Amino acid sequence: MADYQVPLKDMNFLLYDVFNAEKLWQSLPTLAERVDRETADAILQECAKIAEQEIAPLSRNGDEVGVSFKEGKVSTAPGYKAAFDTYAQGGWTSLGGEPAYGGMGMPKMLTAFHEEMLCSADISFSLYPGLTAGAGLSLAKHGSEALKQRYLTRMYAGDWSASMCLTESHAGTDLGMIRTKAQPQADGSYLVTGTKIFITAGEHDLTENIIHLVLAKLPDAPAGPRGISLFLVPKFHVNDDGSLGEQNQVSCGAIEHKMGIHASATCVMNFDGATGYLVGELNKGLACMFTMMNFERIGVGIQGIGAAVRSYQNALEYAKERIQGRALSGAKSPNAEADSLLVHGDVRRMLLNMKAMNEGSRALSTYIAMQLDITTYGEGQAQQKAEQLVALMTPIAKAFFTDLGFESTVAGQQVFGGHGYVREWGQEKLVRDTRISQIYEGTNGVQAMDLLARKVAGSQGQLVxxxxxxxxxxxxxxxxxxxxEFIQPLAQAVTALDDLTQDLLSAATESKEVLGCAANDYLHVFGYTAMAYVWAKMASVSLLAPADSEFHASKIHTARYFYARLLPRCQSLISAAKAGPATLFDIDDALF
Structure with a gap:
């Protein structure tokens, strides 16, 4: 596997040339006090070092050794504890946190790049601080002052980590079916009882305490999702002076044996009358948890980007060095036994697919991060518009980026040929690790339904x-x-998206099943159209660059490739989306 190299030049290009981040930061008073270009550059450079030098080297061994489970305790792979300590001591666990509780308060446009670096280096490692950051966001927004002072400060410090406990064996997407109970106590606490499965970082040896955010219901709670509350349940009780007391009634019953992300502990967690504390209001827990879940969904989308970037770097290095066959137009290296893989059109297609989708995904992710920053720190109409765009784009970020990410890891494997299928080159690990990103934090089919049924149809098309x-x-x-050459096809793509939206909304008045049948295709039409928008922005900046700039020349060529070979995918997707529900529902269940 090629050594991971952080694409800092591309990140800087997006921040300062395409999206004018420095100007945005200065226009938002809170951010103007925290970050400027010098600070941002230093953060990205130092993060690149720890990703390349400390975390990426752990990836191979972490996959092969994985986590181990013995007598309720989970041990992470060799080197993970030391790397996490280095990471925490560097302040990275506090990068996006609230300054009032020890966080650095950096904008999402920076923290998104930080997340990408971690995911490219090792998705398994990234999940430990990633879950903590998401839990911290939910606690900062919905927790009481006492909870934030006691727990959030230590989470930002990297002393304690966190998990989110939603899923039960019978209740995955349909969280209204959960059975975990919370019994109120006289002192204002609750006793939480139930079992949660698929809990990332539910138990491990990286931090001295683990803070679980747990969905549960009071005995008299309303049925369904309206009766869900959110509770903070620490692994160890915390004394008044901040020291750790006895272990709470929380235990890990087992770990999952997974297809990928072997170095990430995925746990079955048992809560046996564990003491917990209410976060937010009673029966409003799902809304509180969605603060974290939306953060994690965008983060999972970035996992797709990170893995795809690593896949491209691996495949490109291999294609340059591997000699095999001759170019159809004649030998390019006549003195060598064969030409490199780069002379073959199909190999170039796979590499350029990866390059165009990776750079487009990073640009679209940065655009979404910018909207999040305006939502958090802006005001007035700009803030309202940004909130609407974030609501619209969150399911796209999760599903589109991970679908493309998996496509890119498989394409990289294909470039390697048989060597991509065996462990020695590390490419098959990327395929295994990336597959889960299409499943957890709400499957991509659920994201598509969220986009079309809830966001688009639910707003009568206003969000679009x-x-x-x-x-x-x-x-x-x-x-x-x-x-x-970019504006005309972009205009056509936007008109096609608009027309498709109106057609589906109209058809849905006759049959709601239209939305479910068209959702996946619609999401991808939207994703490619949004990507065409940011590719046009990148092309516009690059056309103004000096003629001898290889970086900008590459951008222009890649933009042309995207418009010629990837944007046309929308045509078939639109046809499928308009096909209607009959072909799916007219077949009797017994005929499947």
Whole structure:
């Protein structure tokens, strides 16, 4: 496997040239006090070092050794504890946290790149601090001051980590069916009883305490999701002076033996009358947990990007060095036994697919991160618009990026040929690790339904109009001759998305099943269209660069490739989305 190299130049290009992050930060008073270009550059450079030098080297052994389970205790792979300590001591566990509780309060545009670096280095490692960051976000927004002072400060310090406990054996997507109970106590605490499965980082040896955010119901709670509450349940009780007391009635019953992410502990967690503390309001727990889940869904999307980037780097290095066959147009290296794989059109197709999708995904992720920053720190109409775009884009970030990420890891494996299927090159690990990203934090089918049924149909198309109006305004502002090769197909793609949206909303008045049948195709049409938008932005900046800039020349060529060979995928997706529900539902269940 090629040594991981953080694409810092591309990250800086997106921050400062495409999205004018420095100007945005200065326009938002809170961020203006925290971050400038010098600070941001230092953060990215130092994060790149720890990702490349400390975390990436653990990935191979972490996959092969995995985590071990004995007598209720989980041990992580060799080197993980030392790497996590180095990571925490560097302050990385506090990067996006609230400054009032020890966090650095950095914008999402920076923390998203930090997440990508960790995921490219090792998805398994990234999950431990990633879950803690998400839990910290939920606790900061919904927790009481006492809970934040006692627990959040230690989570930001990296002394304690966190998990989120939602899923039960009978209740995955349908959380309204959960059976975990919380019994109120006279002192204001609750006794939480139940079993949760698939709990990432539920038990491990990286931190001295683990803070579980647990969904449960009071005995008299309303049925379904309206009766869910959220509780903070620590592994160890915390004394008034902040020291750790006895272990709570929380235990790990088993760990899962998984297809991938072997170095991440995925646990069965038992709560046997464990003391917990209410986070937010009673029966409003799902809303509190969604603060974390939406963070994690975007983070899982970034996992797809991170894995795809590593796949591309591996495959490109291999394709350059591997000699095999001759170019159809004649030998390119006549003095060698064969030409490199790069002379073959199909290999170039796979590599350029990866390159175009990776750079487009990173750009779209940065655009979404920018909306999150405006949502958090902005005000007025700009903030309202950003909130609408975040709601619209969150399921796209999770599902589209992970679908493309898995496609790219498989494509990288294909470039390697047989060597991609055996363990020595490490490429098959990326395929295994990335597959879960399409499943957890809400399967990609659920994300598609969230987009089309809840966000698009639920707003009668108004959320889509916010995005389409922005893109059309951009198109109107970019009417130079040089940009027409990108602007014209972008305009066609946006019109096609608009038409598809209206067609599906109209058809759904006759049959709601239209939404479920078209959701996956619709999400991908939206994803490619949104990616075309950010590729146009990157092309516009690159066209103004010096003619001898290889970086910008590569951007322009890759943008042309995206528009010529990837954006046309929308045509078949639109046809499928419009096909209607009959072909899915007219077949009797017995005929499957």
């Amino acid at each position: 109009t916010v995005f389409i109006d922005e893109v059309r305004a951009y198109i109107a502002s970019e009417q130079t001759t040089a940009m027409q």
